[in-house]
Amino acid sequence: MTTRSGKHLAVLGAGVMGVGITTTALAHGLPVVLVDVDRAALDRARTEVAHQLRHAALMGAAPADRAPGEVVTTTSVRDAAGAVAVVEAVTERLDAKVGALGAVADVVDPGTPLITNTSGIPVDVLADAVPRPGELVGAHFMNPAYLIDLVEVVRGPRTADDAVARLEALLGSLGRRAVVVRDSPGFVTSRLLHPLLNDAARLVGEGVATAEQVDDLMRGCLGHRTGPLRTADLIGLDNLVDSLAALHERTGVESYRPGEALLEKVRQGHLGRKSGRGFYDYGESRS
Numbered sequence: 224m225t226t227r228s229g230k231h232l233a234v235l236g237a238g239v240m241g242v243g244i245t246t247t248a249l250a251h252g253l254p255v256v257l258v259d260v261d262r263a264a265l266d267r268a269r270t271e272v273a274h275q276l277r278h279a280a281l282m283g284a285a286p287a288d289r290a291p292g293e294v295v296t297t298t299s300v301r302d303a304a305g306a307v308a309v310v311e312a313v314t315e316r317l318d319a320k321v322g323a324l325g326a327v328a329d330v331v332d333p334g335t336p337l338i339t340n341t342s343g344i345p346v347d348v349l350a351d352a353v354p355r356p357g358e359l360v361g362a363h364f365m366n367p368a369y370l371i372d373l374v375e376v377v378r379g380p381r382t383a384d385d386a387v388a389r390l391e392a393l394l395g396s397l398g399r400r401a402v403v404v405r406d407s408p409g410f411v412t413s414r415l416l417h418p419l420l421n422d423a424a425r426l427v428g429e430g431v432a433t434a435e436q437v438d439d440l441m442r443g444c445l446g447h448r449t450g451p452l453r454t455a456d457l458i459g460l461d462n463l464v465d466s467l468a469a470l471h472e473r474t475g476v477e478s479y480r481p482g483e484a485l486l487e488k489v490r491q492g493h494l495g496r497k498s499g500r501g502f503y504d505y506g507e508s509r510s
């Protein structure tokens with residue numbers, strides 16, 4: 224598929240991150256084909272992308288001299304054909320990522336960078352899912368992707384120089400800066416941040432403090448911009464549990480095992496901002 228405005232970026236997964244990455248590309252004039260297996264997620268994504276584009280413009284995060292790109296939403300991965308690059312932002316489960324990456328690798332041109340936004344699964348594990356492992360590279364966009372201009376780029380042991388160079392060029396065209404790190408479970412940011420969020424949830428579960436108190440202390444005493452529990456709600460508690468589980472499974476480090484307080488929220492369907500409720504109440508679902 225080509226969008227009316229030409230060569231596109233393919234984004235797989237229309238959840239929290241797929242939407243933010245789509246907004247980033249559109250805001251910089253790059254058309255996007257956004258693929259999800261869930262039609263309802265695509266419908267929600269169209270609304271959310273429009274909202275984020277307005278917010279990006281207000282925040283000065285969208286170049287004023289460029290017309291926004293066009294987005295096409297689809298449930299068929301075949302529509303990714305012809306993409307300049309693919310960003311995979313599907314659910315943080317190995318089976319979902321293996322399926323999505325394997326399917327898209329078959330429809331794009333050889334040499335197209337396959338970029339995974341995984342939070343914790345090593346790039347080299349995912350490289351086994353694609354026919355040309357050198358094309359796979361990690362780009363750990365942060366949330367909200369359309370406002371955060373630094374991206375943790377993860378180079379797997381089999382990632383080709385060309386894939387890293389093309390990713391850096393793409394990020395540059397999107398006004399993003401890259402910090403390239405070596406492949407490892409959770410890389411730098413998840414490995415440091417996720418156990419903190421897990422412990423913050425545990426403190427609330429044990430009744431040591433409320434979510435508000437934990438966040439207040441971390442902001443007021445330690446200079447965090449948002450508290451850990453507001454951050455967890457923004458990430459999505461289901462995604463946080465999946466990322467922690469991926470880290471725990473691959474490192475055996477006990478502090479990564481998702482704690483009962485987080486698991487209970489997920490069982491109750493309180494997934495954070497995206498479901499309208501997590502450690503805080505947001506009134507209504509946004510994505």
Ligand SMILES: NC(=O)c1ccc[n+]([C@@H]2O[C@H](COP(=O)([O-])OP(=O)(O)OC[C@H]3O[C@@H](n4cnc5c(N)ncnc54)[C@H](O)[C@@H]3O)[C@@H](O)[C@H]2O)c1
Pocket residue numbers: 235236237238239240241258259260261264311312313314315316319322323340341342343363364365366457458459462466
């Ligand atoms: N949420 C965050 O703050 C954050 C930050 C950085 C990285 N990440 C990573 O980004 C990825 C996506 O996370 P998210 O929070 O957006 O998840 P999410 O649960 O909000 O969305 C995931 C989407 O993927 C879709 N999906 C599942 N299988 C698919 C497939 N085969 N093809 C197409 N779509 C498919 C689901 O229907 C869903 O809409 C994960 O790897 C996550 O670890 C998340």
